[in-house]
Amino acid sequence: MYYEPFTDVILTDDFPDQDLRAGDVGTVVDHHRSPGMEDGYSVEFFDMTGQTVGVVTVPASLLRAPTRADRPAVRAMTAGV
Numbered sequence: 001m002y003y004e005p006f007t008d009v010i011l012t013d014d015f016p017d018q019d020l021r022a023g024d025v026g027t028v029v030d031h032h033r034s035p036g037m038e039d040g041y042s043v044e045f046f047d048m049t050g051q052t053v054g055v056v057t058v059p060a061s062l063l064r065a066p067t068r069a070d071r072p073a074v075r076a077m078t079a080g081v
Helices: none
Strands: 008-011 025-032 040-046 052-059
Touching: 008 040, 025 052
Parallel strands: none
Antiparallel strands: 008 025, 025 040, 040 052
């Protein structure tokens, strides 16, 4: 699936090195194409105060679009803060 820049997306897998978990919501910053490889996206993740906690390049297969069934949730970050 193609995601427009500045669209919200949801991780479908954990990224422990970045302290990101499946279900975290981020904003698409850029779309990356590499011939012969899966498309990817640079996704920016924020805390609840709007501060950036990370910008990660994620394969398209590990992202999904939000649905009406999704509800916001809060979790404390394990690193930093």
